[in-house]
Amino acid sequence: MSEAVAHAHVHADAKGHDVHHPRLQHHFETMAQQKEASTLGMWVFLLTEVLFFGGLFFAYMVYRVWYFDAFAEASRTLDITLGALNTAVLIGSSLTMALGVRAAQTSQRSATVFWLILTILLGCVFLGVKVVEYADKFEHHHVPGPNFVWASEHEAAPAGEGAAAAGAEHAAPSNGAELQGLTQIYFSLYFTMTGLHALHMIVGVVLMSVIAWMAYKGRFDAHYYTPVEMAGLYWHFVDLVWIYLFPLLYLVERHN
Amino acid sequence: MSGHVSLKSVYYSIFGALMALTAITVFAAFVNLGNLNFPVAMAIATIKATLVVLFFMHVKYSSHLTKLVVATSLFFLVILLSETFMDYATRGLGPNLPLPLLH
Numbered sequence: 001m002s003e004a005v006a007h008a009h010v011h012a013d014a015k016g017h018d019v020h021h022p023r024l025q026h027h028f029e030t031m032a033q034q035k036e037a038s039t040l041g042m043w044v045f046l047l048t049e050v051l052f053f054g055g056l057f058f059a060y061m062v063y064r065v066w067y068f069d070a071f072a073e074a075s076r077t078l079d080i081t082l083g084a085l086n087t088a089v090l091i092g093s094s095l096t097m098a099l100g101v102r103a104a105q106t107s108q109r110s111a112t113v114f115w116l117i118l119t120i121l122l123g124c125v126f127l128g129v130k131v132v133e134y135a136d137k138f139e140h141h142h143v144p145g146p147n148f149v150w151a152s153e154h155e156a157a158p159a160g161e162g163a164a165a166a167g168a169e170h171a172a173p174s175n176g177a178e179l180q181g182l183t184q185i186y187f188s189l190y191f192t193m194t195g196l197h198a199l200h201m202i203v204g205v206v207l208m209s210v211i212a213w214m215a216y217k218g219r220f221d222a223h224y225y226t227p228v229e230m231a232g233l234y235w236h237f238v239d240l241v242w243i244y245l246f247p248l249l250y251l252v253e254r255h256n
Numbered sequence: 257m258s259g260h261v262s263l264k265s266v267y268y269s270i271f272g273a274l275m276a277l278t279a280i281t282v283f284a285a286f287v288n289l290g291n292l293n294f295p296v297a298m299a300i301a302t303i304k305a306t307l308v309v310l311f312f313m314h315v316k317y318s319s320h321l322t323k324l325v326v327a328t329s330l331f332f333l334v335i336l337l338s339e340t341f342m343d344y345a346t347r348g349l350g351p352n353l354p355l356p357l358l359h
Contacts, residue, residue, distance in 0.1 A: 047329035054333045095271040098312045236312045243304045247297040251285035
């Protein structure tokens with residue numbers, strides 16, 4: 001009996017369209033059920049991603065508590081302007097992504113493609129800024145490994161920034177050899193966390209390119225836009241990770 | 257079947273709120289709040305994350321099942337963080353255990 005009811009539901013949904021939407025796979029009763037299954041699967045995947053990044057966040061917290069001064073000092077070498085800019089770029093890309101999903105929901109094909117391409121471009125801007133930041137780290141020998149050199153704040157910090165902080169409250173600088181080791185822990189975590197995040201961004205850009213192509217080919221309509229929405233969930237999740245990475249890595253201790 | 261379609265103005269408002277909160281978190285970092293700097297930064301980040309999850313990721317309009325999975329991810333994250341933290345926080349309390357790498 002329930003089967004009959006479900007079947008009637010399929011017909012009721014059609015409203016003049018084909019009884020079976022071409023994208024409705026045979027093992028689903030309705031488009032809504034099919035979408036719900038995809039949404040559930042995507043969120044279970046994101047759950048594993050939460051725990052994946054969660055372990056890294058915990059490692060960061062332990063070392064931050066143990067070696068707070070080294071973390072604060074190392075964090076001050078990051079460019080806060082570039083970090084904040086990238087945060088804004090990523091939030092902007094989440095907006096364009098959300099508008100892309102909305103355009104797909106309302107069967108606006110060219111708008112969907114437009115917003116998705118804008119999302120890809122903003123993702124590329126983010127990665128470009130990251131390249132500039134990484135290059136700066138290589139230049140200053142702040143990449144963990146045999147070439148890592150930690151110069152004290154007075155020499156390393158760009159003029160103005162950090163110089164004041166070095167004076168007053170941080171009057172008792174730890175010895176150089178110790179900081180050489182401890183700041184490497186910070187930068188190891190910095191590169192691991194931002195690197196994995198950037199890897200997710202690269203995957204996201206590739207994913208968005210495929211989805212934009214599918215949208216261009218007219219694969220989606222108001223009844224079937226699940227791939228756009230699922231790709232959107234992934235993109236927003238990557239944005240979420242950065243929302244925590246920015247204060248944790250760039251803003252350890254900025255005040256005097 | 258098409259799911260909830262949010263107004264464009266909702267997305268623009270959330271975007272504005274996220275940008276404002278980013279500005280606030282940068283500003284707050286330069287103010288000496290003592291021990292509160294870290295909790296404030298994390299609280300702002302969590303507000304931002306909540307806005308993204310509820311509105312951009314449509315969880316506000318999702319099924320109970322989806323909401324349950326989202327809550328489950330937070331539940332397991334709390335277990336991961338709190339139980340590992342208990343390990344690190346209590347090392348060295350046992351009779352013959354070496355002290356942790358504190359200096």
